[in-house]
Amino acid sequence: MFNIYKRLSLLFSLLLLTACATPQANYNYDAFRRSNPQSILVLPPLNNSPDIRAVYSFLSTVTRPLAELGYYVFPVALVDQTFKENGLLNPGEMHQAPLDKLREIFGADATLYITVTQYGSVYQLLNSEVRVTANAKLVDNRNAQLLWEGQATASDSESGNNNSGGLAGMLVTALAKQVIGSIGDQGHAVARNASHRLLQARPNGLLYGPRSPMYENN
């Protein structure tokens, strides 16, 4: 009897320590807390991948995670249009816009600069996967201070890429994925996962914003 308790205790302790798999948070949030942004302006991402669809595919997935964290997120399509009407036609130019100008036009507390570094199929010998990787920097619009930065990646082979079918099965999987991949929407689904992973309250991730009930726990 005593032994069972002992073992169960040990098991639970281990589960507690490992189940949430939270690495130690060591990010320095001093500037973030001091700045305490309420609203975030997300610029159309820079795109270092060969797929031009990456920019707006990724941009269309950022509002939800940020808003659910408790921030006001400026309407991304309208913001894009405002930039274009002001003569800044692509993300490269938009990312160069001076902060005081952004504050003057949008009145945002902070700006999120995203770069998509990977968007599309990665071919391996017996498999191909669709992978999206992006990094982001949150900057205080008043003093240009860096509040937070992070990176995330997502792949369509994360959830149970079945090796069960043996070699032939794997080849079929790879082939099917390439066919699906060429249609194009697979990248968007993976982009959404990457974006939600990037912009969430995780260890070293973003803090909650004022509109979240979790805000007090920051």
Next chain:
Amino acid sequence: MHNIKRLFLTVSAVLILAGCAGSKPLLYEWGSYENQIYAMYSDAGKVPIEQQLQDLERDYQIARSVNKPVPPGYHAHLGYLYFQLGKADQALQSFETEKALFPEAKLYMDRLIARIKQ
């Protein structure tokens, strides 16, 4: 002694079950807002603006019926679509609503409103 252990086990079990579950209720009713933004760029011009408006208005009714707010940017985006159709009054109304729901947007919305009224 046994009681303490039992308590510890129970607490641990609850923590494991509850702590990691992590599916908090959403703050907003999202509807098709983000998908529409994606479609607007990936299939530019394919979905008529009237259709986009209709879908967004339907989302709004759904949000109201479940008593949840629509997300930040929703009404501003609606205003943007109305503006493209030349429906200035409805565009103004939408920008005003965005501002009322989210004072964070005041400066930007005022700028858009002023431009329409020019």
